[in-house]
Amino acid sequence: xxxxxxxxxxxxxxxxxxxxxxxxxxxxxxxxxxxxxxxxxxxxxxxxxxxxxxxxxxxxxxxxxxxxxxxxxxxxxxxxxxxxxxxxxxxxxxxxxxxxxxxxxxxxxxxxxxxxxxxxxxxxxxxxxxxxxxxxxxxxxxxxxxxxxxxxxxxxxxxxxxxxxxxxxxxxxxxxxxxxxxxxxxxxxxxxxxxxxxxxxxxxxxxxxxxxxxxxxxxxxxxxxxxxxxxxxxxxxxxxxxxxxxxxxxxxxxxxxxxxxxxxxxxxxxxxxxxxxxxxxxxxxxxxxxxxxxxxxxxxxxxxxxxxxxxxxxxxxxxxxxxxxxxxxxxxxxxxxxxxxxxxxxxxxxxxxxxxxxxxxxxxxxxxxxxxxxxxxxxxxxxxxxxxxxxxxxxxxxxxxxxxxxxxxxxxxxxxxxxxxxxxxxxxxxxxxxx
Ligand code: PMP
Numbered sequence: 001x002x003x004x005x006x007x008x009x010x011x012x013x014x015x016x017x018x019x020x021x022x023x024x025x026x027x028x029x030x031x032x033x034x035x036x037x038x039x040x041x042x043x044x045x046x047x048x049x050x051x052x053x054x055x056x057x058x059x060x061x062x063x064x065x066x067x068x069x070x071x072x073x074x075x076x077x078x079x080x081x082x083x084x085x086x087x088x089x090x091x092x093x094x095x096x097x098x099x100x101x102x103x104x105x106x107x108x109x110x111x112x113x114x115x116x117x118x119x120x121x122x123x124x125x126x127x128x129x130x131x132x133x134x135x136x137x138x139x140x141x142x143x144x145x146x147x148x149x150x151x152x153x154x155x156x157x158x159x160x161x162x163x164x165x166x167x168x169x170x171x172x173x174x175x176x177x178x179x180x181x182x183x184x185x186x187x188x189x190x191x192x193x194x195x196x197x198x199x200x201x202x203x204x205x206x207x208x209x210x211x212x213x214x215x216x217x218x219x220x221x222x223x224x225x226x227x228x229x230x231x232x233x234x235x236x237x238x239x240x241x242x243x244x245x246x247x248x249x250x251x252x253x254x255x256x257x258x259x260x261x262x263x264x265x266x267x268x269x270x271x272x273x274x275x276x277x278x279x280x281x282x283x284x285x286x287x288x289x290x291x292x293x294x295x296x297x298x299x300x301x302x303x304x305x306x307x308x309x310x311x312x313x314x315x316x317x318x319x320x321x322x323x324x325x326x327x328x329x330x331x332x333x334x335x336x337x338x339x340x341x342x343x344x345x346x347x348x349x350x351x352x353x354x355x356x357x358x359x360x361x362x363x364x365x366x367x368x369x370x371x372x373x374x375x376x377x378x379x380x381x382x383x384x385x386x387x388x389x390x391x392x393x394x395x396x397x398x399x400x401x402x403x404x405x406x407x408x409x410x411x412x413x414x415x416x417x418x419x420x421x422x423x424x425x426x427x428x429x430x431x432x433x434x435x
Contacts, residue, residue, distance in 0.1 A: 001119055001426075002027075002039060003029075003039055005025070005231065007402070008025060009022055009025075010056050010071065013029045013079075013318075017211050017285060022406045023320060023376060023377050023380075024377055024380070024381070026038060026380075026384060027039040030059075031046075031054075031059060031232075031316070032057075032059040032313055032403065033057045033058060033059070033096065033402075033404065034046050034057050034058075034401060034402050034405045034406075034409050035058075035295045035409075036058075036389050038204070038384075039167035041386065042384075042387070043395075044383075044384060044387055044389040044411045045387060045388045045389065045401075045405075045412045045413055046058075046388075046389045046401060046402065047281045047388055047389055047390045047399040047401050047413040047416075048389060048390065048391050048400060048401075049275075049279065049400055049402045051274065051391075052216075052247075052248045052253060052274040052275060052276070052400055053274040053275055053277070053279035054275075054278065054279030054402050055251060055252070055253070055275045055323075055324060055327075055332070055402055055403045056278050056279075056292075056326055056402065056403065056404060057276060057402040057404040057405075057406075058107075058279070058402075060278065060326075061197040062322050062325075062326060062382065063278050063280055063304065063322050063326075065322070066319050066321065066322035067280065067318060067319050068279075069314055069318065070086060070301055070314055070315050070318035070319075071315060073314070074222070074226060074314055075313075075314060075315050075367050075407045076310065076313050076314055076315065077309040077314065077335050078221055078309070078311075079107070079126055079307070079312040080307060084312070084314050084317075086312075086314045086315075086317035086318040086321060087107060087310040087317045088311040088315070089318045090107075090318075090320050090321040090324065091105040091107075091285075091316075092284060093321055093325065094132060094272070094287065094326045095251055095287075095325065096153075096257075096328070097257060097258075097324070097327075097328065098270060098287055099257065099258075099260065099267070099270075100266070101264035101266045101268075101289045101290075101344065102229070102266070102267075102270055102287040102288060102289055103288075103289060103290050103293070104286075104288050104289075104290070104292075104293040105285055105286075105287050106121075106284060106285065106287075106288075106304065106306065107283065107284075107285055107311055107312040107317065108273075108283075108284040108286055108306075108308070108311070109283065109308050109310050109311065109313070110146075110273065110283055110284055111146055111247040111271065111273035111274060112146030112147050112148040112151045112273040112281050113146075113148065113308065114165050114247065114272065114284035114285060114286045115145045115146045115148075115150070115151040115154075115209075115245060115247075115269075115271055115286075116148055116150050116151060116306070117206070117210070117245075117286040117304075117306050118144075118207075118209070118243045118245070118269045118271050118286045118288075119137060119151075119154070119206075119268055120304065120305065121151075121288055121292055121296060121304060121419065122137070122241045122243065122268075122269065122287065122292075123135060123206050124204060124296045124299060124301070124304060124305070125182070125206070125241065125292050125295040125299075126206050127222070127300070128295045128296055128297075128298050128299030128300075130293055131296030131316060133203060133204055133205055134203070134204060134206045134240075135204060136170075136171075136172055136173055136201070136205055136206065136309055137170075137172045137173070137205070137206060137208075137209055138172070138174070138175060138197060138198075138201070138205050138207070138208040138240070138292060139154035139155075139172055139174055139175070139208075139209050139210075140156075140174065140176075140177055140178070140210060140211075140215065141156050141157070141174050141175070141176055141177040141218075141221050142156050142157070142159070142177035142215045142218035142221060143155055143156055143160075143177075143209070143210070143211060143215060143218050143322070144156070144160070144215070144217035144218045145209060145211070145213070146189060146247075147243050149165070149168065149169060149170075149216050150170065152165065152169055153169040153170040153172050154172055154209050155172075155217050155218070156174075156177075157174055159219075160218075161220060162224050164344065172203055173197065173204075173205070175193055175194055175197050175294045176222075176377050177189075177195050177215065177218070177219075177221065177226045178190045178221075178223035178224065178275070179223075180223055180224035180226065180227060180321055180360055181222065181223065182213065182222035182224055182225070185226070186224045186226035188371075189223075189229055190224070190227055190230075191227075194227075194230060194234060194353055195230075195233065195234065198237070198238045198240065199238075202238035202239065205238070205240045206240070206241060206422075207241040207242070207243050207268075207269070208231055208234075208235055208240055208241070208243065209243040209245060210228065210231060210242075210243070210244060210245065210266075211244075211245045211246075211248065211249065211256055211259075211260050212228055212244050212245075212246060212249060212258070212259035212260045212263070212267075212363065213225060213228070213249060213259040213260075213263075213362075214248065214249050214250075214253075214254055214259060214365070216248040217248075217393070220360075220365070220367045220369075220396055220398055221393070222254075222311060222360060222362045225262040225263035225265075226263070227263075228260060228262075228263035228265045229263050229264070231265070232265045232267075234264075235268075239435070241268040241269060242265075242267045242268050242269070243267060243269040243270075243271070243369070244258075244259075244260050244265075244267035244269070244270050244271070244424055246258050246260065246270060246271060246272055246275060247271050247273035247274050247284065249325075250272045250273075250274070250277070250280070251272075251275040251402065252275075252327060252332040252333070252336050252360055252363070252403065253331070253336070253363055253364055253365060254363040254365065255337065255340060255362065255363035256363075257327075257334050257366060258270075263370075263406045268289055268291070268292055268392045269286060269287070269288045269289075269292060270287045270288075271284065271285070272285045272288070273368045274287070275323070275327075276320050276324070277316050277319050277320040277323055278319060278320070278322070278323030278326070279291070280316070280319040280323070281313065281315055281316035281318065281319055281320075283313065283316035283317065285388075285409050327428060328389040329381050331403075332403050332414075335367045335403040335404065336363050336364045336403060338407075339363075339364040339401065339403070339405065339410060340361060340363055340364060342360070342407060342410050342411070342413065342414070343355050343361045343365075343366035343399065343410070344361045344365075345419060346410075346411060346414035346415075346418070347356035347359050347361065347366050347368060347414055347418070349418055350368045350417065350418055350421045350422075353421050353422050353424070354371075354424045355370050355371050355372065355421060355422075355423065355425055355426075356368060356369070356370060356371070356421050357370060357371050357395070364400060364401065364403060365398065365399070365400045366398060366399040366400075366414070367396060367397070367398040367399075368396070368397040368398065368417050368420075368421045369396055370395040370396070370397065370421060370426070371394060371395065371399075371424070371425075372395055372424075372425045372426065372427045373395045373426075373427050374394070374395055374396075374397065374426045374427070375394045375428065375429045376392055376393070377422060377427075378426060378429035379392045379397070379420060380392075382419075382420060383416055386412075386415075386416045386419065387412060387414050388412055388416040390413070390416065390420075397417050397420055397421060399414070399417065401412050401413060
């Protein structure tokens with residue numbers, strides 16, 4: 001039986017879409033390796049890793065095996081008053097990989113919730129230190145940390161959803177988005193702006209939250225690792241906690257196991273998600289240091305006040321454990337650097353096209369920033385016709401394929417991006433029927 005697209009269109013929300021004029025959706029029936037298979041049998045090379053998550057590719061035998069082994073034991077049990085091997089094994093693996101100061105793990109059910117938990121940890125920590133005035137969070141402009149309310153409050157106040165939910169979001173403090181490029185000089189103005197904010201507001205500041213090195217959904221901006229070193233130094237100097245949101249960047253995507261490693265910086269609180277479960281099931285984690293955990297636990301309310309129903313879902317933990325073990329084997333390093341070299345070479349010609357503002361590459365991420373906003377439906381239709389799966393946003397065409405992609409598959413993606421970016425303006429491109 002075919003997938004009922006009419007029903008879908010009339011009744012099912014998709015991410016960030018209107019129910020009256022929804023963007024077209026494509027029926028996928030199978031995914032294997034780096035290919036998504038459409039219902040009509042066409043295959044698309046995946047340039048998205050399903051929003052950073054499917055780093056090992058789809059239908060991976062080791063990940064499949066981990067889920068089916070676990071399924072024969074139990075799918076899920078509550079985590080209140082109970083523990084299980086998949087959770088313990090996963091946390092043991094994680095603690096071997098993350099900076100050594102991090103020793104406690106909260107298993108959350110999505111990236112946004114991991115951010116909520118991180119913010120809660122920071123606020124509860126300062127309550128425990130008898131500093132209830134430390135309640136505000138410093139964040140970066142152009143940041144993106146998720147769609148729940150506390151997470152939204154630390155997203156970019158202009159491009160984020162602040163105006164829509166005015167009055168409902170906690171009023172946080174924002175530093176300018178770093179201008180120093182990843183591989184350029186570290187600019188004095190970035191340092192000065194940050195120093196000034198810390199000096200003026202540290203008494204109210206509970207934490208500084210950053211997406212290390214790569215601001216993702218806020219514009220795919222790569223910034224200088226020195227900025228993180230300065231952030232760490234100012235956090236220490238002024239008693240502010242540093243939260244690293246590595247939900248997108250964690251597990252090798254930027255060419256380092258964690259993006260913080262580019263700077264040799266350890267955060268007080270670390271958020272992981274997406275690639276954590278290899279793109280199989282929704283799972284995220286918030287890790288913190290002994291200092292934070294004991295600070296929270298010695299407060300008047302000594303418990304970390306969070307505990308979702310599906311916390312530490314056993315299937316998700318089992319597949320995450322297998323995914324993290326694959327990462328630990330280390331093949332990602334060579335895979336990511338090969339992808340990086342190929343992206344640099346094959347996307348370089350885009351730089352000469354009139355409609356292209358900039359091409360940039362870091363690790364297994366390739367970005368072609370256009371001069372004009374893109375018509376998502378029209379671009380996606382063209383991509384599907386070209387046999388690739390790419391999901392643009394704003395004026396950005398970008399690739400973040402599974403790490404296991406082979407050179408021929410990656411060339412299909414870069415060729416498509418070159419073709420798309422040759423068209424100077426996609427803003428009012430017509431969407432042809434059949435999308
Ligand atoms: N933080 C960052 C940096 C992200 O990229 C995302 C997801 N795009 C989130 C948080 C939210 O994660 P989730 O979509 O799993 O809630």
